[in-house]
Amino acid sequence: MNKLWIIARKEWAEVFKNRFVLFTVAFLPLIFTALPLIMLATMGESGDLEGLASDDMPTRFAELCEGMKGPECGQYFIVSQFMLLFMMMPLAIPVTIASYSIVGEKTRRTLEPLLATPISTLSLLGGKALAAILPAILVTWLGFGVFVVGAAVITGGGGLLAGILDALWLIAIFVVGPLLALAAVSVAVMVSSRANDPRVAEQLSMLVILPLLGLFFGQVTGLILVNQRVIIWMAIGMAVLDIGLMVLATQIFQREAILTRWK
Amino acid sequence: MIVMEGLSKRFGDTQAVLDLSLEVSQGEIFGFLGPNGAGKTTTIRMLGALIAPSSGTATVAGYALEREDTQIRQRVGILTESPGLYDRLSAERNLSFFAHLYDVSDVETQVERYLRMLGLWDRRHEAAATFSKGMRQKLAIARALLHEPQVLFLDEPTSGLDPEMARLVREFITELKGEGRTIFLCTHNLNEADRLCDRIAVFNTRLLAVDTPTALRQRLYDRKVVFHLRHATSEYVRLVEGFEFVNNIERVDEKLVVGLENPDDQNPILVKALVEVGAEIQYVGELRRSLEDVYLQLVQ
Numbered sequence: 034m035n036k037l038w039i040i041a042r043k044e045w046a047e048v049f050k051n052r053f054v055l056f057t058v059a060f061l062p063l064i065f066t067a068l069p070l071i072m073l074a075t076m077g078e079s080g081d082l083e084g085l086a087s088d089d090m091p092t093r094f095a096e097l098c099e100g101m102k103g104p105e106c107g108q109y110f111i112v113s114q115f116m117l118l119f120m121m122m123p124l125a126i127p128v129t130i131a132s133y134s135i136v137g138e139k140t141r142r143t144l145e146p147l148l149a150t151p152i153s154t155l156s157l158l159g160g161k162a163l164a165a166i167l168p169a170i171l172v173t174w175l176g177f178g179v180f181v182v183g184a185a186v187i188t189g190g191g192g193l194l195a196g197i198l199d200a201l202w203l204i205a206i207f208v209v210g211p212l213l214a215l216a217a218v219s220v221a222v223m224v225s226s227r228a229n230d231p232r233v234a235e236q237l238s239m240l241v242i243l244p245l246l247g248l249f250f251g252q253v254t255g256l257i258l259v260n261q262r263v264i265i266w267m268a269i270g271m272a273v274l275d276i277g278l279m280v281l282a283t284q285i286f287q288r289e290a291i292l293t294r295w296k
Numbered sequence: 297m298i299v300m301e302g303l304s305k306r307f308g309d310t311q312a313v314l315d316l317s318l319e320v321s322q323g324e325i326f327g328f329l330g331p332n333g334a335g336k337t338t339t340i341r342m343l344g345a346l347i348a349p350s351s352g353t354a355t356v357a358g359y360a361l362e363r364e365d366t367q368i369r370q371r372v373g374i375l376t377e378s379p380g381l382y383d384r385l386s387a388e389r390n391l392s393f394f395a396h397l398y399d400v401s402d403v404e405t406q407v408e409r410y411l412r413m414l415g416l417w418d419r420r421h422e423a424a425a426t427f428s429k430g431m432r433q434k435l436a437i438a439r440a441l442l443h444e445p446q447v448l449f450l451d452e453p454t455s456g457l458d459p460e461m462a463r464l465v466r467e468f469i470t471e472l473k474g475e476g477r478t479i480f481l482c483t484h485n486l487n488e489a490d491r492l493c494d495r496i497a498v499f500n501t502r503l504l505a506v507d508t509p510t511a512l513r514q515r516l517y518d519r520k521v522v523f524h525l526r527h528a529t530s531e532y533v534r535l536v537e538g539f540e541f542v543n544n545i546e547r548v549d550e551k552l553v554v555g556l557e558n559p560d561d562q563n564p565i566l567v568k569a570l571v572e573v574g575a576e577i578q579y580v581g582e583l584r585r586s587l588e589d590v591y592l593q594l595v596q
Contacts, residue, residue, distance in 0.1 A: 036397065039393065039396045039397060043382070043385070043389075043393045046384075046385055046389060047382055047384050047385060050384040051384070141380070141382075141383065142376070142378040142379075142380040143380040143381065143382055144380075145346070145374075145376045145378075145380055146374065146376055146380045146394070146436075146439065146440075147397075148346055149344055149346055149369060149372075149374045149376075150369060150394065150397040150398055151366045151367075151369040151370045151397070151398065151399075152397050153366075288346060288347070289346075289347040289348060292341065292346060292347060293307060293347065
């Protein structure tokens with residue numbers, strides 16, 4: 034059996050018995066999926082949305098509303114904020130798992146027997162990263178699927194659904210999301226290789242969410258327009274960044290330092 | 297099976313291990329004794345290819361340290377000071393995880409074999425967190441043996457165990473020696489080392505002495521024989537003193553404590569002489585210095 038899978042399966046068997054981690058993995062997608070659906074359902078065909086489309090929405094956002102009629106652009110503007118959150122979801126969830134993965138092994142004194150096995154650092158970290166990323170991505174995609182179905186039922190299809198299923202958001206959720214997750218996990222693994230407390234590791238690792246929050250608020254305030262071009266550049270940038278972070282994480286993970294500097 | 301030449305390890309300003317040269321043969325139980333902080337665990341970690349030496353070389357199971365670390369890890373089993381089990385996982389899952397990492401060919405069979413051997417089979421589905429200290433230690437021993445290592449490093453294997461459990465573990469270690477495995481045993485329990493080990497190294501950052509327990513005693517102390525008499529008199533003391541081979545003699549109550557080079561040959565001569573002058577000998581025994589005396593003498 035591939036060593037990556039051996040590590041990942043052990044992580045899942047262990048981590049999902051931790052109620053806190055289970056709650057983190059389940060709660061965020063539930064909220065991020067339910068909230069936009071509730072908003073869509075309550076907004077309906079409200080005339081205010083036409084006003085929003087013309088008055089309060091960042092003017093550059095109208096570029097994305099091509100083919101939408103009346104209040105749909107307003108609905109799409111509000112929903113698009115949540116689409117960014119869908120992109121953020123696979124970043125937040127695995128950080129919790131990954132932060133516990135190395136520091137947790139350290140504090141429970143299980144890391145030494147593990148490092149005594151013939152497993153390579155790459156397989157060990159890869160397995161831990163996989164264990165953190167995969168559930169987050171699957172849960173995000175599942176949440177997105179539920180959201181798409183819910184949105185179709187609530188709005189009866191039309192321009193808004195087409196907007197949600199635009200290549201922009203599909204790339205964001207199916208490509209950029211996993212790449213962001215990989216970056217977050219690499220950072221979490223790096224931090225937890227050096228930290229001695231899982232809480233510290235998690236808090237430091239969560240800092241990787243800040244740039245994405247900046248993107249979120251940039252779009253809300255109209256400073257940034259997240260369009261297809263931005264997303265494609267983000268995907269390319271993240272792919273390059275991920276490779277660098279993974280190499281760095283493997284180099285930072287020094288077996289000797291981890292074993293001998295335990296306190 | 298294990299060869300060390302000038303092995304040293306330094307952490308910053310601290311010299312943990314200095315110029316350690318030793319050879320441990322196949323099938324040998326080798327005791328590694330020393331005070332806390334002497335560098336025993338560091339030595340085990342170096343030999344288990346967990347940390348790199350600062351200088352010196354070593355081969356373990358025929359593979360060179362630093363150049364063939366993966367092969368070494370595949371062939372050694374390490375029982376760490378703390379059992380280091382995954383508490384949320386069952387005993388069976390703990391073992392099968394490690395069996396897969398060691399590329400054990402038939403994981404299920406091997407896991408079952410060791411769970412049964414160590415008396416944990418009936419509780420295989422229970423989480424390790426529910427186990428007593430002794431059971432956790434047994435599970436950790438099973439984990440160290442799953443891949444049938446040629447060399448076993450055992451760091452305090454009976455530490456904190458009740459006497460019955462400690463005895464079981466010691467018997468198990470003896471069985472492992474019978475299978476031809478080489479066992480490198482770190483322990484503070486000097487009685488245990490005395491009973492189990494073929495040879496013992498006393499170590500405190502550097503190697504202080506290495507030999508069989510008996511030879512270490514002889515190296516530091518004369519062999520002394522105690523003659524228990526019904527009535528000890530000064531006449532008997534003078535008689536014994538008269539023999540050239542007697543190193544020293546001391547009268548303690550009704551006993552004569554005699555220092556001899558070679559009691560096996562010299563005891564019969566002394567017994568005969570004493571009986572001839574009317575001494576009533578109740579019994580004769582050797583005054584055996586404890587390994588603790590030897591250890592303290594060397595370490596202090």
